Amino acid sequence: MPLYQTIQCNDHTQLLIWKITESLTDLESQVEMKPKTQLRFDNMKSELHKRAFLSVRMLLKEINLTDFDLHYDSSGKPYLDGDKHISITHSHQFAALxxxxxxxxxxxxxxxxxxxxxxxxxxxxxxxxxxxxxxxEYIKKLTVIWGAKEAIFKIRNEKGISFKDHIEVNSFQLSENVTTAILHFDNFSTPYKVHFSEIENCTLVYAFVL
Ligand SMILES: CC(C)(COP(=O)(O)OP(=O)(O)OC[C@H]1O[C@@H](n2cnc3c(N)ncnc32)[C@H](O)[C@@H]1OP(=O)(O)O)[C@@H](O)C(=O)NCCC(=O)NCCS
Structure with missing residues (x-):
């Protein structure tokens, strides 16, 4: 399947989801990667991981970017040339950015x-x-809490952050699709807005600094 869903989160934030149904060969034929990325790709053992990785590059094409515009810092956090911020995730059947x-x-x-x-x-x-x-409900709420903490970690990305001790997700109902959270770390408390929704048997979560 090509693009599964596009969400315009606000006037300067776009979220794109790919449902990974294509074969590895099919995806490989459609994606061009820079040598550094190709090397990383070649070293991946799991075919599932390779298909997810290529699906992210398919999503980049949807917004007129390519692998040549995407870079990683030493911790593995992705960034783009220019001022825009990017965050990436992949599960078994979905890739999103x-x-x-x-x-x-x-x-x-x-x-x-x-x-x-x-x-x-x-x-x-x-x-x-x-x-x-x-x-x-318990499993779904735990999945939201886990996803929120992963998303917040991906924003702040500092060694020593403990999901249990430093990130607190405030009470929410599943029907609300939004909650808040606080990261208490390094003598500062940073509030976040957390959006969540279900896509098939998965939970999608994204977070912003409030
Ligand atoms: C790095 C980490 C956030 C990745 O999350 P994940 O759920 O395993 O995997 P996802 O598919 O959601 O995300 C993977 C993507 O995150 C991005 N990523 C990797 N390291 C990152 C970092 N340090 N900061 C931000 N984003 C990062 C990458 O884009 C990666 O995909 P890509 O390399 O194919 O482009 C996660 O493994 C991690 O280290 N979490 C913090 C550690 C922790 O405290 N864990 C459990 C506590 S109980």
Whole structure:
């Protein structure tokens, strides 16, 4: 499938989602990469990862960019030539990117039962509003919380940030599709607005600095 969805988040932020249905060969025939990227691609072991990586480059083409415009810093954080910020995510069947004048982060997570087993690794104060007995809602809310923390981490990107100890996602209802969060780190508290929605069996989350 080509482009799955485009979301105009605000007048200077665009989000694009690709559903990864093409074969590796099909995608490879449509994407040109710079030598550095090609080397990284050639070293990837998983075909799923390679297809996701190429799907991100297909999304770049949708906004008239190419792999030659996309770079990575030493931590793996992507950036573009010019003033726009970019954030990238890929899950099993979706790849997505968000591009904005603001600092932004994005994450797509598959909704999985097993997130319950690792909840205490990334959830702390949020337990106050979670109801574990409502299993389906609990899994979906945990996935939003996880995605929010990944998205915020991708914005701030500093060593030492703990999802459990430093990022707090405020109470929300799944129907609201929006919440707020605070990163307490390095003697500062930074508030974020967090948007979330479901795409098939995945949760899409993106965050902005408030
Ligand atoms: C780097 C990290 C944010 C990637 O997230 P992920 O859910 O594993 O994978 P996603 O598919 O959502 O995102 C991958 C993309 O994130 C981007 N990325 C990688 N490192 C990044 C960083 N340091 N900052 C911002 N973005 C980063 C890249 O664009 C990457 O895709 P690409 O290399 O193909 O372009 C994540 O692995 C991580 O290190 N998180 C923080 C560590 C942590 O505290 N984890 C768990 C605590 S319980």
């Amino acid at each position: 968000i591009i904005s004048d603001d600092f932004i982060g994005i994450d797509i997570e598959l909704q999985r039962d097993k997130i319950q087993r690792i909840a205490d690794k990334f959830v702390d104060k949020e337990f106050a509003y979670l109801i574990p007995k409502k299993t389906e």
